[in-house]
Amino acid sequence: MARVAWGQDYHRVMREMLERVLQRMGLTGQIQVDSGPWPEKELAVKAGLGWIGRNTLFYHWQAGSFVNLGVALLPFPADGGKNEIEKKPGSRCGQCRRCLEACPGGALTEQGLVVSRCLSAVSQRRGDITEAEARLLPPRLYGCDDCQKVCPYNREQVKKMGDWGWIDVDEVLSLSNRQFKESWGKTAAGWRGAGVIRRNARLITISQNGQKNMVYWNKKDNGG
Numbered sequence: 001m002a003r004v005a006w007g008q009d010y011h012r013v014m015r016e017m018l019e020r021v022l023q024r025m026g027l028t029g030q031i032q033v034d035s036g037p038w039p040e041k042e043l044a045v046k047a048g049l050g051w052i053g054r055n056t057l058f059y060h061w062q063a064g065s066f067v068n069l070g071v072a073l074l075p076f077p078a079d080g081g082k083n084e085i086e087k088k089p090g091s092r093c094g095q096c097r098r099c100l101e102a103c104p105g106g107a108l109t110e111q112g113l114v115v116s117r118c119l120s121a122v123s124q125r126r127g128d129i130t131e132a133e134a135r136l137l138p139p140r141l142y143g144c145d146d147c148q149k150v151c152p153y154n155r156e157q158v159k160k161m162g163d164w165g166w167i168d169v170d171e172v173l174s175l176s177n178r179q180f181k182e183s184w185g186k187t188a189a190g191w192r193g194a195g196v197i198r199r200n201a202r203l204i205t206i207s208q209n210g211q212k213n214m215v216y217w218n219k220k221d222n223g224g
Contacts, residue, residue, distance in 0.1 A: 002143025
């Protein structure tokens with residue numbers, strides 16, 4: 001499971017943090033965390049907080065790409081920032097292509113990200129997925145960190161975070177809807193609902209058992 005889904009839902013955590021900041025400053029504003037019209041990555045670059053890598057993710061100068069972004073729109077003008085947005089992601093990556101080579105779905109290209117091939121997006125998609133996607137997705141239960149784990153800029157962060165950990169998929173499949181909501185409801189992975197997570201867990205089970213018929217499980221539980 002992607003690192004971002006461990007622990008409390010970052011959407012709630014970031015929103016509460018931004019609300020506290022605004023309250024302490026005596027300001028009011030509109031808050032966005034990973035869901036809305038404002039281009040968070042580009043705004044972070046304009047603010048001088050970092051840059052955008054070849055994997056199209058935002059990189060903080062010290063923390064790498066394992067960060068979460070939030071935006072607060074304030075009721076007064078700003079200077080627009082002095083930092084230019086790179087015309088092409090990865091301008092600071094040099095000749096490194098590790099993220100492109102590590103991407104299991106071939107979603108990362110020199111031109112950018114093909115979202116439909118990204119296994120993080122596939123793992124969150126409701127409804128049926130293709131047989132090819134079903135074969136590529138395991139052992140991913142939610143999200144994919146492959147392009148981040150191989151990045152040299154994340155080397156120290158990956159060491160600090162340690163083992164990604166494992167989840168018992170049989171336990172996931174045994175949860176009722178109420179139990180799922182209780183145990184997963186406050187995580188970033190819980191927003192898609194039990195159906196999507198169950199589908200992914202079943203695909204992992206099929207893969208571990210060496211079964212060939214992946215599409216069957218899409219029809220069984222299509223992520224409702």
